[in-house]
Amino acid sequence: MDITAAVLRQAGATMALELLQLEAPRRSEIVVEIAGTGICHTDLSFRDGHWPYPLPAVLGHEGAGTVVAVGEAVTDVVVGDRVVLSSGSCGTCPACLSARPAECPSAALINMRGSRGDGSIPLSKHGEPVHATFVCQSSFATHALTESRFAVKLPDDVPLELAGTLGCGVQTGAGAVLNALRPRPGSSVAVFGLGAVGLSAVAAAKYSGATRILAVDVNPARLELATIFGATDLVDANSGDAVAMVQALVPGGVDGAVEASGNPLALPAAFLSTHGVGTTILVGAAAPGTQYAIDSLSLLAGRTLRGATMGLSNPRVFIPQLVAMWRAGLLPLEAMSRTFPLSEIEAALAAAADGSVVKPVLVPA
Ligand SMILES: [Zn+2]
Numbered sequence: 458m459d460i461t462a463a464v465l466r467q468a469g470a471t472m473a474l475e476l477l478q479l480e481a482p483r484r485s486e487i488v489v490e491i492a493g494t495g496i497c498h499t500d501l502s503f504r505d506g507h508w509p510y511p512l513p514a515v516l517g518h519e520g521a522g523t524v525v526a527v528g529e530a531v532t533d534v535v536v537g538d539r540v541v542l543s544s545g546s547c548g549t550c551p552a553c554l555s556a557r558p559a560e561c562p563s564a565a566l567i568n569m570r571g572s573r574g575d576g577s578i579p580l581s582k583h584g585e586p587v588h589a590t591f592v593c594q595s596s597f598a599t600h601a602l603t604e605s606r607f608a609v610k611l612p613d614d615v616p617l618e619l620a621g622t623l624g625c626g627v628q629t630g631a632g633a634v635l636n637a638l639r640p641r642p643g644s645s646v647a648v649f650g651l652g653a654v655g656l657s658a659v660a661a662a663k664y665s666g667a668t669r670i671l672a673v674d675v676n677p678a679r680l681e682l683a684t685i686f687g688a689t690d691l692v693d694a695n696s697g698d699a700v701a702m703v704q705a706l707v708p709g710g711v712d713g714a715v716e717a718s719g720n721p722l723a724l725p726a727a728f729l730s731t732h733g734v735g736t737t738i739l740v741g742a743a744a745p746g747t748q749y750a751i752d753s754l755s756l757l758a759g760r761t762l763r764g765a766t767m768g769l770s771n772p773r774v775f776i777p778q779l780v781a782m783w784r785a786g787l788l789p790l791e792a793m794s795r796t797f798p799l800s801e802i803e804a805a806l807a808a809a810a811d812g813s814v815v816k817p818v819l820v821p822a
Pocket residue numbers: 497498499500518625626
């Protein structure tokens with residue numbers, strides 16, 4: 458079928474809409490007509506070549522939409538289903554078989570190789586291959602192809618155009634808290650970096666019953682937004698030493714911290730903002746090769762530091778939980794999202810890069 462997609466032909470270049478040809482789904486695949494796709498900072502890192510991806514390519518990995526075609530072996534979704542797309546995993550390794558696909562050792566390859574496992578590429582322009590399957594979707598397009606097992610069905614009341622971020626940013630932030638940090642009711646949590654990931658971590662901390670939720674950022678508008686997601690205390694990291702400000706609010710330090718900014722200086726700050734046996738979860742992706750400076754005694758005291766990708770979640774179990782949080786008013790996707798027509802993708806990418814919009818969402822023109 459003919460589709461329209463934003464094609465990246467050179468690292469760092471602008472993406473123009475082009476008419477491309479998408480193959481029919483193979484046995485276990487589906488095609489989804491995209492109703493909305495969020496822009497995540499990972500898209501910017503790949504566009505700019507900080508992370509490698511074969512070009513030309515279609516990026517985009519926070520898509521949601523309606524299933525319009527299914528392969529002959531697909532039984533778990535049908536044409537007409539509303540779905541959010543999540544990232545890929547192998548399905549056969551010990552982590553996948555233990556329902557922990559976020560820890561699949563093959564996930565990075567599967568999501569970033571630019572083709573199916575057999576090397577074939579489902580997208581082309583008059584016979585010229587255009588690398589697709591970015592995070593098993595390539596959703597900066599009117600349509601995306603994926604394996605049915607990476608799609609998660611959505612109930613009718615969820616706004617489809619805003620739901621795509623449940624598959625990456627929201628899942629990453631909320632999962633860092635609900636699946637990795639697991640704060641106890643009455644505990645204290647500090648979240649560093651208030652993008653979609655950090656705001657979702659704030660919301661999840663509130664949902665967990667944490668009673669002190671400290672939101673840390675340098676952007677006053679985002680600090681304000683964090684109150685809507687459940688922050689009890691705002692820490693403007695521009696106005697002084699964030700660690701000292703956190704410890705002034707919670708003497709001795711917080712029980713848990715989440716680093717969601719990707720700023721290499723924020724991880725040591727998050728780590729030191731916890732008390733001596735606190736836990737810090739790293740989800741912000743700094744550039745490959747980044748080293749963090751942590752004093753040995755601060756770790757030896759008993760602190761825990763762990764990283765978590767994709768919120769350590771199993772999307773078909775976890776995304777329905779996120780929907781329940783949204784339905785209860787605890788995950789206000791609407792407050793952080795702004796839609797742009799797909800034809801204005803460059804404006805949307807710029808808004809993500811300069812931080813003026815927390816979650817730009819591309820919708821059909
Ligand atoms: Zn993402």
